[in-house]
Amino acid sequence: xxxxxxxxxxxxxxxxxxxxxxxxxxxxxxxxxxxxxxxxxxxxxxxxxxxxxxxxxxxxxxxxxxxxxxxxxxxxxxxxxxxxxxxxxxxxxxxxxxxxxxxxxxxxxxxxxxxxxxxxxxxxxxxxxxxxxxxxxxxxxxxxxxxxxxxxxxxxxxxxxxxxxxxxxxxxxxxxxxxxxxxxxxxxxxxxxxxxxxxxxxxxxxxxxxxxxxxxxxxxxxxxxxxxxxxxxxxxxxxxxxxxxxxxxxxxxxxxxxxxxxxxxxxxxxxxxxxxxxxxxxxxxxxxxxx
Numbered sequence: 001x002x003x004x005x006x007x008x009x010x011x012x013x014x015x016x017x018x019x020x021x022x023x024x025x026x027x028x029x030x031x032x033x034x035x036x037x038x039x040x041x042x043x044x045x046x047x048x049x050x051x052x053x054x055x056x057x058x059x060x061x062x063x064x065x066x067x068x069x070x071x072x073x074x075x076x077x078x079x080x081x082x083x084x085x086x087x088x089x090x091x092x093x094x095x096x097x098x099x100x101x102x103x104x105x106x107x108x109x110x111x112x113x114x115x116x117x118x119x120x121x122x123x124x125x126x127x128x129x130x131x132x133x134x135x136x137x138x139x140x141x142x143x144x145x146x147x148x149x150x151x152x153x154x155x156x157x158x159x160x161x162x163x164x165x166x167x168x169x170x171x172x173x174x175x176x177x178x179x180x181x182x183x184x185x186x187x188x189x190x191x192x193x194x195x196x197x198x199x200x201x202x203x204x205x206x207x208x209x210x211x212x213x214x215x216x217x218x219x220x221x222x223x224x225x226x227x228x229x230x231x232x233x234x235x236x237x238x239x240x241x242x243x244x245x246x247x248x249x250x251x252x253x254x255x256x257x258x259x260x261x262x263x264x265x266x267x268x269x270x271x272x273x274x275x276x277x278x279x280x281x282x283x284x285x286x287x288x289x290x291x
Contacts, residue, residue: 026161027055027288028169028185030215033192034202035173038223039063041256042192043170044071044263045274049281051129052267056165058122059131063172066133070261072125082123082133166288187291188217188284191244194224195234207243217287220244221280224252245287248280 031043040063047059061068070076122130161167169186189210193203203220210218220243222234231249238247253273259265266274 027166027187028161029166029188029190029284030169030171030186030210031190031192032171032206032210033173034199037192037194037199038250038256039173039192040067040071040170041263042190042221042223042250042277043068043168045266045277046190046281046284047072047129047168048263048267049278050166050168050285051126053285054128054164056128056162057130058165058167059129060167060169061131061133063170067261068170069123069125069131069133071263072129072131073262073264074123074125074131076261186215188219188287189215190219190221190280190284192221192223193234195222195230195237197237200234200237204238204241204243207241211243216291217284218244219280219283220247221250222247223250225249226252246283248276248283250276 029046031039031046033039040061043059047057051057059068059072066082069082070079074082122132124130189207191203191206191210193199200222207218207220220238222231225231225234234249235247238244250273253266253271255266255269255271256263256273
């Protein structure tokens with residue numbers, strides 16, 4: 001990306017942050033973990049579960065692979081129609097009506113709700129479920145605030161959430177997003193892992209960072225459990241840690257791979273996998289009502 005374009009995206013982000021509400025907690029959940037543990041599947045199923053219960057859900061895809069729309073049910077044949085928010089300033093100009101440095105017009109004069117943001121930037125999956133694709137660029141330097149992430153951070157802060165509205169943020173793999181403090185302002189964090197030492201170690205580090213930036217509710221989802229031995233091993237890794245408010249488990253389920261990438265067929269099955277994610281969904285809802 002040319003340096004001038006980067007500067008202008010940073011400028012957009014700064015303008016959005018200036019106009020963001022100073023107190024807008026809302027129901028915001030960040031879902032994170034190392035690569036391949038099931039973050040996107042978890043995000044998509046939770047999004048559908050919340051939408052089925054009447055929430056207006058905005059699922060946000062920060063992962064550069066941009067798989068979340070397809071996991072939610074967006075037609076793969078229409079992949080070419082997905083334009084990431086961060087792709088270029090021409091797209092931003094088209095959606096907002098102005099370029100940075102000129103007049104940002106109505107978009108910056110109002111505090112938009114989810115419907116405004118979806119109309120300008122998002123993809124509607126169904127009436128009360130939409131997805132925003134960021135298209136971030138993975139950078140080698142940990143903690144590097146690239147312009148795409150600065151813009152996403154600003155948009156997340158800028159959205160005004162009403163009752164029964166929520167944001168689910170599917171992050172890129174690793175902990176860089178916490179290094180950039182992208183998840184500040186989120187009240188709930190779900191760390192997804194699998195029962196291996198490396199994955200659990202990353203989960204612990206992620207939870208520490210989530211606590212450092214002030215996320216009060218941090219949950220652990222241990223995915224791909226094959227048997228009771230896997231569960232016991234995972235709990236042993238965590239026995240001395242008080243990083244998580246509660247731990248949830250989902251089994252290794254072949255039907256998830258069979259339905260990939262679209263999670264919708266899984267929701268029709270009364271499986272342990274979905275039932276356990278419903279428990280996590282209910283816990284998120286319960287803690288949100290308390291905060």
